[in-house]
Amino acid sequence: MNKIVVKEHLSAQVIKLEIEAPLIARSRKPGNFIILRVGEKGERIPLTIVDSNIETGTITIIVQNVGVSSAKLCELEVGESITDVVGPLGQPTEIENKGTILALGGGVGIAPLLPIVEGFKKAGNRVVTVLAARNKELLILEDEMRKWSDEVIIMTDDGSYGQQGLVTQGAEEILKREKVDECIAIGPAVMMKFCAQLTKQYDVPTQASLNSIMVDGTGMCGACRVTVGGKTKFTCVDGPEFNAHEIDFDEMLMRLNAYKKEEIKANENNNRQ
Amino acid sequence: MTIAAEILKQERNAEWRAELRKVIKNKDRMTIERVKMPEMDPMERIKYQDKEVNAGLDLEQAQREASRCMDCANPTCIEGCPVSINIPKFVKQIETGDVLAAASTLKETSALPAVCGRVCPQEKQCEAQCFYTQKLQKTPVAIGYLERFAADYERESGKMSVPQVAPANGIKVAAIGSGPASLSFAGDMVKLGYDVTVFEALHEIGGVLKYGIPEFRLPNSIVDVELDNMRQMGVKFENNYVVGRTATIDDLREQGFKAFFVASGAGLPRFMNIPGENFNGVMSSNEYLTRVNLMNAANDNFDTPVLKGKSIAVIGGGNTAMDSVRTAKRLGAERAMIVYRRTREEMPARVEEVHHAQEEGIEFLNLANPVEYFANEEGRVNKMRLQRMELGEPDPSGRRRPVPVDDFFEEDVDVVVVAVGVSPNPLIPSTMPDLEVSRWGTIEVNEEAMQSSIPDLFAGGDIVRGGATVILAMGDGRKAAASMHEYLQKN
Numbered sequence: 150m151n152k153i154v155v156k157e158h159l160s161a162q163v164i165k166l167e168i169e170a171p172l173i174a175r176s177r178k179p180g181n182f183i184i185l186r187v188g189e190k191g192e193r194i195p196l197t198i199v200d201s202n203i204e205t206g207t208i209t210i211i212v213q214n215v216g217v218s219s220a221k222l223c224e225l226e227v228g229e230s231i232t233d234v235v236g237p238l239g240q241p242t243e244i245e246n247k248g249t250i251l252a253l254g255g256g257v258g259i260a261p262l263l264p265i266v267e268g269f270k271k272a273g274n275r276v277v278t279v280l281a282a283r284n285k286e287l288l289i290l291e292d293e294m295r296k297w298s299d300e301v302i303i304m305t306d307d308g309s310y311g312q313q314g315l316v317t318q319g320a321e322e323i324l325k326r327e328k329v330d331e332c333i334a335i336g337p338a339v340m341m342k343f344c345a346q347l348t349k350q351y352d353v354p355t356q357a358s359l360n361s362i363m364v365d366g367t368g369m370c371g372a373c374r375v376t377v378g379g380k381t382k383f384t385c386v387d388g389p390e391f392n393a394h395e396i397d398f399d400e401m402l403m404r405l406n407a408y409k410k411e412e413i414k415a416n417e418n419n420n421r422q
Numbered sequence: 423m424t425i426a427a428e429i430l431k432q433e434r435n436a437e438w439r440a441e442l443r444k445v446i447k448n449k450d451r452m453t454i455e456r457v458k459m460p461e462m463d464p465m466e467r468i469k470y471q472d473k474e475v476n477a478g479l480d481l482e483q484a485q486r487e488a489s490r491c492m493d494c495a496n497p498t499c500i501e502g503c504p505v506s507i508n509i510p511k512f513v514k515q516i517e518t519g520d521v522l523a524a525a526s527t528l529k530e531t532s533a534l535p536a537v538c539g540r541v542c543p544q545e546k547q548c549e550a551q552c553f554y555t556q557k558l559q560k561t562p563v564a565i566g567y568l569e570r571f572a573a574d575y576e577r578e579s580g581k582m583s584v585p586q587v588a589p590a591n592g593i594k595v596a597a598i599g600s601g602p603a604s605l606s607f608a609g610d611m612v613k614l615g616y617d618v619t620v621f622e623a624l625h626e627i628g629g630v631l632k633y634g635i636p637e638f639r640l641p642n643s644i645v646d647v648e649l650d651n652m653r654q655m656g657v658k659f660e661n662n663y664v665v666g667r668t669a670t671i672d673d674l675r676e677q678g679f680k681a682f683f684v685a686s687g688a689g690l691p692r693f694m695n696i697p698g699e700n701f702n703g704v705m706s707s708n709e710y711l712t713r714v715n716l717m718n719a720a721n722d723n724f725d726t727p728v729l730k731g732k733s734i735a736v737i738g739g740g741n742t743a744m745d746s747v748r749t750a751k752r753l754g755a756e757r758a759m760i761v762y763r764r765t766r767e768e769m770p771a772r773v774e775e776v777h778h779a780q781e782e783g784i785e786f787l788n789l790a791n792p793v794e795y796f797a798n799e800e801g802r803v804n805k806m807r808l809q810r811m812e813l814g815e816p817d818p819s820g821r822r823r824p825v826p827v828d829d830f831f832e833e834d835v836d837v838v839v840v841a842v843g844v845s846p847n848p849l850i851p852s853t854m855p856d857l858e859v860s861r862w863g864t865i866e867v868n869e870e871a872m873q874s875s876i877p878d879l880f881a882g883g884d885i886v887r888g889g890a891t892v893i894l895a896m897g898d899g900r901k902a903a904a905s906m907h908e909y910l911q912k913n
Binding site: 172173176186189191192193217218221231233235236237238241335347360364369370371372374381382383386393402403404406408411412415 | 457569623625661662663664667668669671687689690691693698699701702703705706710712713717718723724725726727728729754800801848849874
């Protein structure tokens with residue numbers, strides 16, 4: 150169970166894993182996530198399911214090595230197993246033929262965006278995708294995105310690839326150029342906040358997929374609370390996607406830092422070992 | 423006379439019981455003082471998250487306490503037990519010193535005796551119905567302590583008996599959730615010969631016994647022993663399996679499962695919807711206790727963090743609130759406070775838990791209710807505003823209603839744990855449109871049979887009750903097992 154069958158480096162700190170999880174492979178839909186735990190002392194961490202293969206009974210996840218828990222996952226090799234994998238969790242993306250979809254992905258947020266882009270394309274939409282990364286080296290899944298998009302615009306902070314600038318600049322180009330029926334934005338919370346501000350000006354319905362802190366992922370703990378339209382929602386069971394124009398991103402950003410001091414301490418401990 | 427009553431009578435008439443009754447005169451039995459539970463010193467125990475407060479009785483204490491029981495002809499105590507443990511029989515077995523036999527008696531009807539002996543509100547159940555309480559106005563026989571004693575004695579003896587199970591009938595049934603209701607259900611069904619699988623969403627089996635109740639009240643190792651016992655009886659456990667998501671009930675029907683017992687619990691924490699409740703440091707008791715109990719967050723060797731505050735307020739007056747506030751004290755809080763809108767009298771928590779909390783230096787801000795939280799520039803809670811309350815007329819539950827007074831005050835806090843109740847987990851109902859649920863989201867069942875609007879689907883525990891106790895959940899599990907057995911024999 151949960152055996153790693155493929156491991157691939159997408160960039161220095163971003164790793165793609167294919168894991169044996171036949172039941173999840175069969176039941177998952179775009180937008181769903183899993184919770185996994187590495188080792189008996191490990192933390193439960195949520196990760197979006199990027200792809201699945203019913204025949205091989207595998208699911209694909211992409212993880213960025215950013216802290217103690219993701220480092221433990223990134224250290225696992227092909228043939229080793231992940232202690233616990235549970236899912237699929239969360240509400241799947243509402244995918245239907247809406248016309249033109251603008252898909253905005255930033256950093257490692259491009260990974261969860263991929264299955265949604267694929268889903269919208271297969272549903273008959275025209276999909277225009279804007280991908281943003283700090284530099285060329287950190288840009289992931291470009292080929293896969295091109296496969297399922299009618300057009301892909303690349304933005305890098307340093308101009309090392311595509312156009313220099315932020316994802317919002319690429320997005321605005323499209324919004325000025327053509328009628329967009331729906332937008333989906335996934336990436337760092339700050340990026341999603343500015344994407345939401347932009348699409349609101351153009352009156353384009355927008356979904357954002359949130360990466361809140363979670364423990365159980367089944368609605369039990371409420372660590373993933375987020376305010377949407379003035380009401381408290383749980384990212385794990387009500388989301389992870391919400392109407393981006395109604396999300397309180399400032400509160401979301403604040404809540405992502407809830408355990409910052411504890412994380413810094415854990416990283417220091419880990420580096421010393 | 424019912425068959426059960428007939429059996430009880432026959433057992434009471436057994437020669438050893440009749441003889442034992444004559445050994446000590448009833449009037450002498452009545453003069454014995456109720457045993458006091460040996461406890462760890464409060465100032466010592468608050469240093470440890472994982473050391474049990476109650477130390478348990480020794481054999482001499484247990485036998486003496488057991489000899490208080492007069493082995494009544496009409497044992498009303500059994501009527502007070504949701505799982506109908508044959509109380510006089512096991513108590514008299516302790517009196518004779520045959521403690522292993524007492525443990526077997528417990529396991530005839532209870533899947534989790536070592537757990538129930540620790541967490542049941544006996545004072546509201548068996549002990550409330552004891553002859554001493556009812557007729558003599560004296561302190562009841564310490565049935566709960568004795569139950570715990572017998573279960574612990576057996577476990578420590580290394581001679582755990584595995585209850586007899588009927589020959590396998592090959593019929594597959596599923597329990598959803600692995601808390602007390604499911605475990606009780608699974609124990610009864612496996613004894614009847616069914617092929618039972620228990621599905622659990624988390625990585626650990628045990629539900630609230632693992633993620634909720636702290637180690638100082640119920641050590642996880644004790645739950646594990648009871649689970650091992652169930653495995654030996656043939657119960658299968660599947661962790662990391664969310665029924666409704668990983669596979670649906672229909673998928674399981676296709677795999678040959680003939681009936682289902684849904685005991686997915688009251689998983690959804692309630693908040694109060696007051697300003698500032700989403701600041702960092704304000705969390706549900708489910709989150710706080712799960713981090714500490716399930717994820718071992720208080721231990722630096724584990725990766726999951728928990729916020730350790732200097733001044734912690736826990737909102738609520740139930741057992742979960744007591745568990746949270748006592749956990750906070752053990753994690754090093756200088757001030758650990760209960761904020762409750764009524765008074766000690768109306769608190770739903772067990773008397774023993776409130777008493778232990780007081781001994782440990784927990785502060786009680788009664789007749790107070792939070793109205794707003796404030797935070798520093800980083801968004802971490804640092805203060806709460808409270809409104810004073812007074813007691814008004816009794817509400818439908820008979821408790822006096824809290825009425826707000828125009829009087830406010832503030833307290834500095836850096837962690838707030840909200841323990842004001844839970845709502846049913848909506849996962850299963852949301853994936854089954856035909857399933858009838860109440861407006862509170864609990865699954866509607868026929869109370870006797872625990873059968874839902876879908877004939878092969880039974881339910882019990884907090885998903886039906888909305889938030890109750892371990893033992894009531896276990897009673898539901900037993901009832902559901904009996905009626906599911908009947909249903910499957912007919913179909």
